[in-house]
Amino acid sequence: MKPIKVLVNADDVIGLLSTQGPLTPAEIAERVQIPRPSVYRLLDGLNAIGLTEPLPDSRTQLSLRWLHLADRARASMREWRDAHGVLVDLVDRTGQTAYLSVLRKDEAVCMDWEQGRGIGVLVLKPGRTLPLNAGAAGRTLLAFSADIDAYLENSDRRRFTTKTLVDDAELRADAAATRARGFAISDEDVTDGIGAVGIPVRSGSGAVIGALSLAGLADDITAERDRLVAELRRSADQLERNVADA
The missing domain is CATH 3.30.450.40 (GAF domain)
Known part of the structure; x- marks a missing residue:
């Protein structure tokens, strides 16, 4: 069940960014009720496959790959x-x-x-x-x-x-x-x-x-x-x- 939980959490993060725009890891953790270390790991993975991208001010946004x-x-x-x-x-x-x-x-x-x-x-x-x-x-x-x-x-x-x-x-x-x-x-x-x-x-x-x-x-x-x-x-x-x- 652990991989499924990771996918559910990733979906929650993607859904949040799609409606709220760029957010910091702390803001994401608070709004989706996921521990901050888990948010950092999720964002590292999403960044690595090009679904999100970090901004200079520590926030993360969805990438343009979603348009494709x-x-x-x-x-x-x-x-x-x-x-x-x-x-x-x-x-x-x-x-x-x-x-x-x-x-x-x-x-x-x-x-x-x-x-x-x-x-x-x-x-x-x-x-x-x-x-x-x-x-x-x-x-x-x-x-x-x-x-x-x-x-x-x-x-x-x-x-x-x-x-x-x-x-x-x-x-x-x-x-x-x-x-x-x-x-x-x-x-x-x-x-x-x-x-x-x-x-x-x-x-x-x-x-x-x-x-x-x-x-x-x-x-x-x-x-x-x-x-x-x-x-x-x-x-x-x-x-x-x-x-x-x-």
Whole structure:
């Protein structure tokens, strides 16, 4: 079990650096509850294989190697090999920012995006995550793919704005409404003034394998919701055909 524990600790350190930025060994030890000597050994190993790099001020940051690894990981997922072109077409038709996200544990991970012609202050970007209780992508995956009972029992739900859903009853009701209408609605629940809509993407067997979403100014999303959902479905159909052909 010892090697597995080392990997778990390394994953905790990498996850911390990915969200907090450069930190000192002391700061890492305090935040992930690992003894400082163990942190030094982990960082020595991570530095040696190029996953982290030391800074002159004794802090450590993630290395640029992660960009290469992310590109290679995405390229290896053959089901999404033509996804970016679909996102570009979707943005051309709608003007809003388009996202392709997948479920990972209790989060929606952005696989790819194409920025719209409007705002540039959106939280979700490739490689970044949002919890399943917030955002169109997360709430799509919560409704159509995740085990909602396990999620509500085990997750820590972060509140981004006053409109973020965190209560069990609210999230169950939202998931049921999302399934009934066929799409999720995010109305300023991640960023004030920003809205989004999302729909599931399915495999040939009908299993939900991702979420396709559009985000922009909340007023614009609300005013054009029916058209945007129709465009999402058109693009999801193309993604599903691509998956079937992969």
